[in-house]
Amino acid sequence: MLDDLKRDVWQANLDLVTHGLVTLTWGNASGLSEDREKVVIKPSGVPYDSLQPEHLVVVDLAGNVIEGSLRPSSDMPTHVLLYRHFDGIGGITHTHSCHATMFAQARLEIHPWGTTHADHFFGAVPVTRPLTQHEVEEAYEENTGRVIVERFRDLDPISRPAVLVAGHGPFTWGRSAADAVKNAVALEAVAEMAFGTQCLRSNPPPLEPYVLEKHYQRKHGPNAQYGQF
Amino acid sequence: MLDDLKRDVWQANLDLVTHGLVTLTWGNASGLSEDREKVVIKPSGVPYDSLQPEHLVVVDLAGNVIEGSLRPSSDMPTHVLLYRHFDGIGGITHTHSCHATMFAQARLEIHPWGTTHADHFFGAVPVTRPLTQHEVEEAYEENTGRVIVERFRDLDPISRPAVLVAGHGPFTWGRSAADAVKNAVALEAVAEMAFGTQCLRSNPPPLEPYVLEKHYQRKHGPNAQYGQF
Amino acid sequence: MLDDLKRDVWQANLDLVTHGLVTLTWGNASGLSEDREKVVIKPSGVPYDSLQPEHLVVVDLAGNVIEGSLRPSSDMPTHVLLYRHFDGIGGITHTHSCHATMFAQARLEIHPWGTTHADHFFGAVPVTRPLTQHEVEEAYEENTGRVIVERFRDLDPISRPAVLVAGHGPFTWGRSAADAVKNAVALEAVAEMAFGTQCLRSNPPPLEPYVLEKHYQRKHGPNAQYGQF
Amino acid sequence: MLDDLKRDVWQANLDLVTHGLVTLTWGNASGLSEDREKVVIKPSGVPYDSLQPEHLVVVDLAGNVIEGSLRPSSDMPTHVLLYRHFDGIGGITHTHSCHATMFAQARLEIHPWGTTHADHFFGAVPVTRPLTQHEVEEAYEENTGRVIVERFRDLDPISRPAVLVAGHGPFTWGRSAADAVKNAVALEAVAEMAFGTQCLRSNPPPLEPYVLEKHYQRKHGPNAQYGQF
Numbered sequence: 001m002l003d004d005l006k007r008d009v010w011q012a013n014l015d016l017v018t019h020g021l022v023t024l025t026w027g028n029a030s031g032l033s034e035d036r037e038k039v040v041i042k043p044s045g046v047p048y049d050s051l052q053p054e055h056l057v058v059v060d061l062a063g064n065v066i067e068g069s070l071r072p073s074s075d076m077p078t079h080v081l082l083y084r085h086f087d088g089i090g091g092i093t094h095t096h097s098c099h100a101t102m103f104a105q106a107r108l109e110i111h112p113w114g115t116t117h118a119d120h121f122f123g124a125v126p127v128t129r130p131l132t133q134h135e136v137e138e139a140y141e142e143n144t145g146r147v148i149v150e151r152f153r154d155l156d157p158i159s160r161p162a163v164l165v166a167g168h169g170p171f172t173w174g175r176s177a178a179d180a181v182k183n184a185v186a187l188e189a190v191a192e193m194a195f196g197t198q199c200l201r202s203n204p205p206p207l208e209p210y211v212l213e214k215h216y217q218r219k220h221g222p223n224a225q226y227g228q229f
Numbered sequence: 230m231l232d233d234l235k236r237d238v239w240q241a242n243l244d245l246v247t248h249g250l251v252t253l254t255w256g257n258a259s260g261l262s263e264d265r266e267k268v269v270i271k272p273s274g275v276p277y278d279s280l281q282p283e284h285l286v287v288v289d290l291a292g293n294v295i296e297g298s299l300r301p302s303s304d305m306p307t308h309v310l311l312y313r314h315f316d317g318i319g320g321i322t323h324t325h326s327c328h329a330t331m332f333a334q335a336r337l338e339i340h341p342w343g344t345t346h347a348d349h350f351f352g353a354v355p356v357t358r359p360l361t362q363h364e365v366e367e368a369y370e371e372n373t374g375r376v377i378v379e380r381f382r383d384l385d386p387i388s389r390p391a392v393l394v395a396g397h398g399p400f401t402w403g404r405s406a407a408d409a410v411k412n413a414v415a416l417e418a419v420a421e422m423a424f425g426t427q428c429l430r431s432n433p434p435p436l437e438p439y440v441l442e443k444h445y446q447r448k449h450g451p452n453a454q455y456g457q458f
Numbered sequence: 459m460l461d462d463l464k465r466d467v468w469q470a471n472l473d474l475v476t477h478g479l480v481t482l483t484w485g486n487a488s489g490l491s492e493d494r495e496k497v498v499i500k501p502s503g504v505p506y507d508s509l510q511p512e513h514l515v516v517v518d519l520a521g522n523v524i525e526g527s528l529r530p531s532s533d534m535p536t537h538v539l540l541y542r543h544f545d546g547i548g549g550i551t552h553t554h555s556c557h558a559t560m561f562a563q564a565r566l567e568i569h570p571w572g573t574t575h576a577d578h579f580f581g582a583v584p585v586t587r588p589l590t591q592h593e594v595e596e597a598y599e600e601n602t603g604r605v606i607v608e609r610f611r612d613l614d615p616i617s618r619p620a621v622l623v624a625g626h627g628p629f630t631w632g633r634s635a636a637d638a639v640k641n642a643v644a645l646e647a648v649a650e651m652a653f654g655t656q657c658l659r660s661n662p663p664p665l666e667p668y669v670l671e672k673h674y675q676r677k678h679g680p681n682a683q684y685g686q687f
Numbered sequence: 688m689l690d691d692l693k694r695d696v697w698q699a700n701l702d703l704v705t706h707g708l709v710t711l712t713w714g715n716a717s718g719l720s721e722d723r724e725k726v727v728i729k730p731s732g733v734p735y736d737s738l739q740p741e742h743l744v745v746v747d748l749a750g751n752v753i754e755g756s757l758r759p760s761s762d763m764p765t766h767v768l769l770y771r772h773f774d775g776i777g778g779i780t781h782t783h784s785c786h787a788t789m790f791a792q793a794r795l796e797i798h799p800w801g802t803t804h805a806d807h808f809f810g811a812v813p814v815t816r817p818l819t820q821h822e823v824e825e826a827y828e829e830n831t832g833r834v835i836v837e838r839f840r841d842l843d844p845i846s847r848p849a850v851l852v853a854g855h856g857p858f859t860w861g862r863s864a865a866d867a868v869k870n871a872v873a874l875e876a877v878a879e880m881a882f883g884t885q886c887l888r889s890n891p892p893p894l895e896p897y898v899l900e901k902h903y904q905r906k907h908g909p910n911a912q913y914g915q916f
Binding site: 113114115116119182185186189192193194196197199200201204205207208210211214218227228 | 252253255272273274275299300303325327328330331332333334335336337359360362365366369396397398424427428
């Protein structure tokens with residue numbers, strides 16, 4: 001079942017590698033079924049070059065495996081929790097991509113210094129608080145999802161489809177697994193540019209709010225002018 | 230019509246990717262017809278690996294589409310305005326290449342610290358002022374062209390074929406689309422070297438003006454000694 | 459003899475190159491036989507693209523060549539000494555990978571700023587003291603092994619399978635040559651991320667000890683949840 | 688004539704590209720004939736992917752073209768002058784490789800922070816003084832060679848086969864064109880590591896002189912232990 005979704009999610013996992021976002025097996029992508037009840041996700045620790053669509057694992061929104069003989073990614077509970085809380089998302093990625101992880105480790109949000117950022121993220125990419133010892137010991141992966149959701153209490157996850165988990169690395173999401181991968185690629189590029197901008201100048205001038213608005217809306221707003229229809 | 234120009238501009242767009250200047254679809258190249266009345270430009274948001282010469286869009290110098298079924302790049306009005314104001318240019322690129330964009334975001338011009346710079350740009354690569362809110366809301370892309378032209382009021386665009394739009398990224402130009410791509414490649418390399426030079430030493434010694442002159446003229450002057458004739 | 463081990467060690471040497479950890483011939487991998495009496499190691503100064511499994515050299519744990527017509531890597535005495543002292547390791551690599559070597563040259567240990575580090579190294583990657591002039595002149599390569607062993611007097615080499623030799627570069631080890639390569643890849647990635655983290659923020663917040671523990675144990679502990687069984 | 692040398696120099700020029708040391712056409716390699724009377728060098732401004740051995744130009748040690756229909760590299764007079772003054776060298780490269788050029792632009796020598804450096808360069812890689820206006824206007828390329836020779840008045844070019852021309856970039860040399868390329872690769876790697884070392888720590892500890900000596904001599908000394916015989 002879900003053969004099309006499995007193929008899409010398989011492709012999304014391979015695309016993370018092609019875009020240079022993954023070292024060894026440090027990355028995974030998932031997708032949500034159209035009825036929003038099942039999640040297709042990468043199995044844990046399987047090398048990308050032997051990964052096939054039929055290796056993907058299907059879980060329900062409580063995190064129970066309902067199809068597949070392999071164990072799901074250890075980050076599965078985080079993915080499932082995000083699908084439960086973020087309406088309208090259909091795909092998620094988690095990577096340790098180099099520059100985004102630098103910001104996650106420095107626990108600094110990625111400011112929108114330029115229009116590349118504004119084309120994809122409508123404001124700074126936020127950082128979560130660290131988990132408490134209790135949260136780690138009780139249900140580490142699920143609570144990782146909870147601190148992300150907590151961080152977005154007053155933020156819109158649709159227009160800001162990425163987060164940095166403090167001391168860990170980025171998660172991105174989107175309408176589909178492919179869209180989440182696109183946001184992971186954009187996040188890494190934006191992080192690298194922000195890194196260099198901050199090296200060149202300790203207090204870079206913030207992007208004018210009306211330029212942020214213009215760029216985000218011209219790509220994503222109701223009157224988007226970008227791409228073909 | 231303009232089949233040769235379409236092929237040249239198509240190749241220029243692919244070369245931007247080959248040279249590593251483009252992430253996702255963040256880049257475009259255009260070329261001007263010999264009669265200087267028509268512009269061939271990349272369509273908006275089309276992935277490079279499916280782009281064919283016949284997908285390119287032809288517009289006039291007022292920005293009206295006169296051939297092609299796809300929408301032109303959203304940056305088309307900037308290209309057209311530059312062709313109208315910069316005599317002698319025949320090709321333009323716009324990218325978000327990593328190191329040039331760092332300088333654009335930091336809103337710092339790229340100083341000529343060395344001969345690599347001097348071989349391509351006869352002086353610092355300038356930064357525009359930011360657009361006003363009115364300029365953004367009225368005609369963002371066309372006004373992006375206007376602030377570039379304003380920045381070059383006292384500069385020669387032929388000997389300094391690149392600019393950084395504040396908070397955005399680089400545009401480059403040249404005699405042809407291929408020449409504009411060459412300048413985009415040179416700009417990114419020069420930006421990366423300038424970045425490192427400024428990390429190593431907070432006030433690097435400026436290049437001697439007579440070395441800047443010598444290098445620029447030996448490649449581009451009336452008695453150029455470089456290359457074959 | 460040891461044909462399987464030769465093939466594994468040959469593959470490990472090639473994998474160091476594939477993962478971008480080796481410039482010119484600056485790297486080598488070795489593996490220990492199951493009886494823990496013989497070491498298979500790369501010959502000295504042979505280019506990787508002409509290296510064949512049968513070129514590998516077999517030495518005993520005193521460093522005597524017992525098979526092979528080529529000279530072993532000049533770093534062989536370091537490898538042999540580590541096999542004699544670190545119980546349970548079956549493979550070793552030495553590279554001059556770029557970011558790990560930056561830390562070795564700066565003589566700064568690599569702090570665990572994030573979970574990528576914690577997934578592979580249970581604590582900071584330590585730096586040795588420099589060798590004395592006497593140690594260098596007497597038996598440089600063997601004494602390089604001795605300062606590594608000295609540095610691990612109060613550390614567990616199994617849960618911290620890497621070291622930076624001061625002013626030199628990294629050694630990594632593991633259960634097998636392939637496992638040592640995996641740790642060399644992880645070390646270089648972790649070093650690059652730590653470099654950027656420290657550039658972004660001069661005193662980054664340390665990773666919470668309970669997160670370090672959780673990540674290390676979920677991959678390597680008795681109840682490891684990672685990968686397939 | 689000199690067909691073998693042409694093939695070697697042609698290969699050396701291509702290897703500069705393969706090793707990532709060349710952007711556009713910014714690089715060239717040359718070789719000296721066995722009788723030390725003729726130099727084979729890349730023609731000026733010819734793209735590497737169409738370069739053939741028969742395109743190479745032969746000049747004498749006064750810089751006169753004695754074979755070939757194309758113009759030699761504009762840097763030819765620098766190469767020729769170095770062959771006249773540095774006994775025992777048989778090949779030269781000039782590139783604008785990224786990190787070596789950063790140091791040349793910052794006009795900072797590359798200190799031997801580690802053994803990677805010591806394996807190839809027996810001491811710091813020096814920087815020339817800038818040329819005077821008179822030197823630039825009179826005979827720029829030849830005088831570039833003169834300031835290099837001046838810088839080596841008290842240095843041995845054989846054990847320190849590289850220089851940074853102030854505000855310009857690196858030249859390297861060696862026994863042959865292939866050996867000069869190897870030194871160009873080593874220089875760029877060493878420059879990148881030095882860059883990072885100096886970013887991590889403003890005053891890195893110098894490499895112990897006896898380690899510098901040991902590493903240089905074990906690769907290049909009369910009792911070299913490295914490689915096969």
